[in-house]
Amino acid sequence: MSSAESRRPPGQPRIAVVGAGISGICMAIALQRAGFTDFTVYEKAADFGGTWRDNTYPGLVCDVPSRYYQFTFAMNPEWSQLYSTGPEIKDYLVGVARSHGLHGKTRFGAEVKGAEFEAGAWRVTTADGDVERFDFVLCATGFLHHPNRPDIAGLRDFAGPVVHSARWDHSIELSGKRIGVIGTGSTGTQLVSALAGQVPKVVMFQRTAQWILPTVNRPYSRLAKAAYRRAPALGRIAYGFNRTVFEIFSQGLVHPGRVRRLIQWVVARNLRQVRDPQLRRKLTPDYQAMCKRLVVSDRFYTAVQRPDVQLVTEGIDRVRAEGVVTTDGVLHELDMLVLATGFDSHAFMRPMGITGTAGRTLDEAWAEGPRAFEGVMMPDFPNFFMLIGPHSPFANHPLTAVAEAQAARIVGWLQRWQAGEFDTVAPTRAATDRYNARMRAAAPSTVWTTGCQSWYLGKDGLPELWPWTPSRYEKLIRSTPDPVDYELERR
Numbered sequence: 001m002s003s004a005e006s007r008r009p010p011g012q013p014r015i016a017v018v019g020a021g022i023s024g025i026c027m028a029i030a031l032q033r034a035g036f037t038d039f040t041v042y043e044k045a046a047d048f049g050g051t052w053r054d055n056t057y058p059g060l061v062c063d064v065p066s067r068y069y070q071f072t073f074a075m076n077p078e079w080s081q082l083y084s085t086g087p088e089i090k091d092y093l094v095g096v097a098r099s100h101g102l103h104g105k106t107r108f109g110a111e112v113k114g115a116e117f118e119a120g121a122w123r124v125t126t127a128d129g130d131v132e133r134f135d136f137v138l139c140a141t142g143f144l145h146h147p148n149r150p151d152i153a154g155l156r157d158f159a160g161p162v163v164h165s166a167r168w169d170h171s172i173e174l175s176g177k178r179i180g181v182i183g184t185g186s187t188g189t190q191l192v193s194a195l196a197g198q199v200p201k202v203v204m205f206q207r208t209a210q211w212i213l214p215t216v217n218r219p220y221s222r223l224a225k226a227a228y229r230r231a232p233a234l235g236r237i238a239y240g241f242n243r244t245v246f247e248i249f250s251q252g253l254v255h256p257g258r259v260r261r262l263i264q265w266v267v268a269r270n271l272r273q274v275r276d277p278q279l280r281r282k283l284t285p286d287y288q289a290m291c292k293r294l295v296v297s298d299r300f301y302t303a304v305q306r307p308d309v310q311l312v313t314e315g316i317d318r319v320r321a322e323g324v325v326t327t328d329g330v331l332h333e334l335d336m337l338v339l340a341t342g343f344d345s346h347a348f349m350r351p352m353g354i355t356g357t358a359g360r361t362l363d364e365a366w367a368e369g370p371r372a373f374e375g376v377m378m379p380d381f382p383n384f385f386m387l388i389g390p391h392s393p394f395a396n397h398p399l400t401a402v403a404e405a406q407a408a409r410i411v412g413w414l415q416r417w418q419a420g421e422f423d424t425v426a427p428t429r430a431a432t433d434r435y436n437a438r439m440r441a442a443a444p445s446t447v448w449t450t451g452c453q454s455w456y457l458g459k460d461g462l463p464e465l466w467p468w469t470p471s472r473y474e475k476l477i478r479s480t481p482d483p484v485d486y487e488l489e490r491r
Contacts, residue, residue, distance in 0.1 A: 021050015
């Protein structure tokens, strides 16, 4: 027995939480509130915040309303506007972590390189060679943290700066620069909206047009903030209202019908504000609304119609020192390139090496694509849990809400360990196969399978998403686990 194990408080499992973003912060606080004290949070960066720490590009705004994109145990009355900016969300997360004393439980600059299950415990190794043993590993790494860099011929030959949106370089002076933006998802549209009128020229290279859901990002008045401070019930009411709206909206994502048709009508009508017929045609998608993640914006269509903004729909052939050459042979001369090309959303905790029972690795388990049981567990990996894991409802539910529901599930298992019901737990392969088969069977009715290519889709062409409403997932994850679905072992 190691000295660390000998100092363990009675009835306290040793717990490793990997990641200090939304789900890691939520999980750590859930542990504290449940009375678990022997846990360590590993964070490879120097601060809390996860994707909201890493993404700092101009114009970054969340597409979920502020009063819904927050923890129910840490309601914030001070949100500045309907949809919060990236820096405001990062400050909120850091503030929540600090107010709950997580600094003392977190090892910053400690990247977990591997976790191996041996002799009934997890052996966790960091990049600097530290090794510790834990009873449980809770992986809260999220899925939007490995930037996807496109393989474009000549990209390294470009004479100016090339930055990925998730690794923005604030030392670069933007004024006077002609900037090319590659990518037209939420990030690309936000960048174009923010840069238009601030630099001499913005060129947006579009591979696929996006449907734009209109909104008005109004600021909250001082009176409104004061009301939310003095009457916390208002925050709960606003949260519940947004929850209901998202539940209705989700009906259109997972079932054909009136909601789906209504959203299609709204986004098509919104497109009419583009006056130039030729530009409107270029901006008109050839797939159903919501097949890809909807872009929420109140500025993009105005920005893209400016004379100093150019939309290019020809494919990129190569990059030269002077700029980008498209497939029609035109050279678009530029001073800076921004890659708004998203993330490897199928990596999850990888490249972290994880080895379960009988030497089975995560890469072997996921050879045909990421899969899990109820989004939080995997067979052959006992006492290993994930937050925002495969097929979690992150396409129709805020990550804060998903994290809270999954953290409650994990705490329930830890309490059962504490009560002596088991030493190790993992779902059976049969239960995991049944669960994933049910999701595959439900996938064809979702809007994500109606004929577009998106980061939602896995190797089999089916969405790696929860194919039902958020309330159905919450009901599942908060229900009592069926013992038939698990292998509970005692030493």
